[in-house]
Amino acid sequence: MIRVVLPAHLRTLARVDGEVQVEVDGEATIGSVLDALEDRYPVLRGTIRDHVTRERRAFLRYFVCAEDWSLEPPGKLLPEAVVTGAEPVFVIGAIAGG
Amino acid sequence: MSKVRVLVGTHKGAFILTSDGKRKNWEVSEPLFAGWEIYHMKGSPADPNRIYASQTSGWFGQIIQRSSDGGKSWETPGGEKTPTPGEFPSGASNKFVYDVSAQTGKPLTTHQWYDGTQHPWEFKRVWHLEPSLTDPDTVYAGVEDAALFKSTNGAQTWQELAGLRGHGTGSKWGPGAGGMGLHSILLDAKNPQRMYIAISAAGSFRTDDGGTTWKPINKGLRSNYIPDPEAEIGHCVHHIALHQSRPDVVFMQKHWDVMRTDNAGDQWTEVSGNLPTDFGFVIDVHAHEPETIYVVPIKSDGHHFPIDGKLQVYRSRTGGNEWEPLTKGLPQRDCYVNVLRDAMAIDSLDSCGVYFGTTGGQVYCSSDSGDTWTPIVENLPAVFSVEVQTLP
Numbered sequence: 001m002i003r004v005v006l007p008a009h010l011r012t013l014a015r016v017d018g019e020v021q022v023e024v025d026g027e028a029t030i031g032s033v034l035d036a037l038e039d040r041y042p043v044l045r046g047t048i049r050d051h052v053t054r055e056r057r058a059f060l061r062y063f064v065c066a067e068d069w070s071l072e073p074p075g076k077l078l079p080e081a082v083v084t085g086a087e088p089v090f091v092i093g094a095i096a097g098g
Numbered sequence: 099m100s101k102v103r104v105l106v107g108t109h110k111g112a113f114i115l116t117s118d119g120k121r122k123n124w125e126v127s128e129p130l131f132a133g134w135e136i137y138h139m140k141g142s143p144a145d146p147n148r149i150y151a152s153q154t155s156g157w158f159g160q161i162i163q164r165s166s167d168g169g170k171s172w173e174t175p176g177g178e179k180t181p182t183p184g185e186f187p188s189g190a191s192n193k194f195v196y197d198v199s200a201q202t203g204k205p206l207t208t209h210q211w212y213d214g215t216q217h218p219w220e221f222k223r224v225w226h227l228e229p230s231l232t233d234p235d236t237v238y239a240g241v242e243d244a245a246l247f248k249s250t251n252g253a254q255t256w257q258e259l260a261g262l263r264g265h266g267t268g269s270k271w272g273p274g275a276g277g278m279g280l281h282s283i284l285l286d287a288k289n290p291q292r293m294y295i296a297i298s299a300a301g302s303f304r305t306d307d308g309g310t311t312w313k314p315i316n317k318g319l320r321s322n323y324i325p326d327p328e329a330e331i332g333h334c335v336h337h338i339a340l341h342q343s344r345p346d347v348v349f350m351q352k353h354w355d356v357m358r359t360d361n362a363g364d365q366w367t368e369v370s371g372n373l374p375t376d377f378g379f380v381i382d383v384h385a386h387e388p389e390t391i392y393v394v395p396i397k398s399d400g401h402h403f404p405i406d407g408k409l410q411v412y413r414s415r416t417g418g419n420e421w422e423p424l425t426k427g428l429p430q431r432d433c434y435v436n437v438l439r440d441a442m443a444i445d446s447l448d449s450c451g452v453y454f455g456t457t458g459g460q461v462y463c464s465s466d467s468g469d470t471w472t473p474i475v476e477n478l479p480a481v482f483s484v485e486v487q488t489l490p
Contacts, residue, residue, distance in 0.1 A: 009134065010158060048158075057159060059156055093157045
């Protein structure tokens with residue numbers, strides 16, 4: 001199981017407490033983790049990635065093992081620490097608005 | 099005894115205010131969708147327990163919320179896994195995709211940008227939700243960048259009524275200061291095929307075939323801030339309103355000027371009359387007197403607050419031109435709030451109630467057609483929209 005930490009507003013929207021866990025078919029990548037997340041929580045579709053282009057929304061970032069993965073290719077393999085569940089994938093909202 | 103339910107959308111959540119028909123004592127809900135911008139909430143005339151809400155965020159985009167129990171509980175249609183896979187596309191209630199299919203003729207891809215160049219159409223948010231007059235599951239959405247969408251399955255999926263953007267003038271539409279939003283949708287109870295919409299800054303438009311084809315209805319409008327003041331397209335219409343007993347008569351608060359048409363928009367006439375300023379955003383019509391209309395004059399487009407710090411509703415009982423200030427109960431000094439375009443509503447009780455919300459977080463109620471006012475709440479986040487449901 002892969003752990004995902006969502007921003008507070010998306011946790012409220014998905015009606016979950018704390019981090020969520022998703023099971024990924026095949027290789028674990030940012031793209032496949034988000035596919036699994038949206039499959040399990042359809043309400044999140046369109047809130048992290050655009051419905052059609054699948055591009056990351058401008059004010060959200062992805063962090064993995066303390067590194068910014070926002071601009072990495074969505075098909076890039078995630079580190080072993082994420083695959084084993086030792087480390088989560090963070091979806092983080094940009095600090096904006098004062 | 100009848101009741102009223104006031105639906106308030108704010109900068110940081112939604113609130114439901116309820117009272118009996120006296121409209122003296124109010125219950126104020128906890129914030130709904132706390133922290134999100136709620137551009138608009140509106141109940142279905144066909145089933146008052148059905149309410150739709152537009153929930154938006156610069157971070158997370160658009161969400162559509164739906165209640166089927168008068169606002170006690172909410173769901174994102176299609177957000178839960180459906181019992182029958184494939185029954186509806188899951189998670190599509192917030193999917194607003196512009197129609198570029200060949201069947202609609204020439205799909206429009208660009209509109210005018212602030213600097214006069216052409217700019218791609220990009221969905222940003224839903225400004226206004228207008229439920230059908232007869233079917234609780236049918237609802238229209240006016241969106242930014244300006245387009246009209248329709249759902250016939252309770253907001254689970256949306257299809258653009260592409261004839262509006264594609265009718266021929268779309269490349270001349272441009273955004274107002276707040277964006278290029280389709281903010282007003284008027285349905286005609288006598289003629290289900292007829293609908294009016296308005297866009298900032300393009301103008302007003304009418305369909306007579308249920309939304310398939312549209313035409314601009316802006317003759318008589320004059321806007322000195324555009325190159326051709328009497329152009330067919332480019333007017334910054336702020337809001338339009340009608341009384342269902344006379345759907346050919348439509349009232350308009352334009353950027354500057356209060357206007358009316360008596361022939362479904364084919365010709366407009368200015369009725370600003372003795373208003374101290376004819377800039378403003380809201381306009382609405384009395385529930386039982388089709389010639390009684392309300393506006394809130396705002397000093398200017400450079401100020402966005404009332405004249406001399408005095409918050410005044412103006413009422414005309416003659417369909418315009420002759421206006422009287424309504425001030426009893428409203429702050430008459432040091433008041434520098436705005437009243438946004440969707441932030442006025444009218445109930446249909448015998449003694450007609452008028453409501454409006456301010457960017458300072460006040461929601462005011464008059465239970466006597468505007469003669470006197472009292473605040474229902476005074477410290478909400480900035481109010482974007484106010485709607486009211488009159489309940490049995």
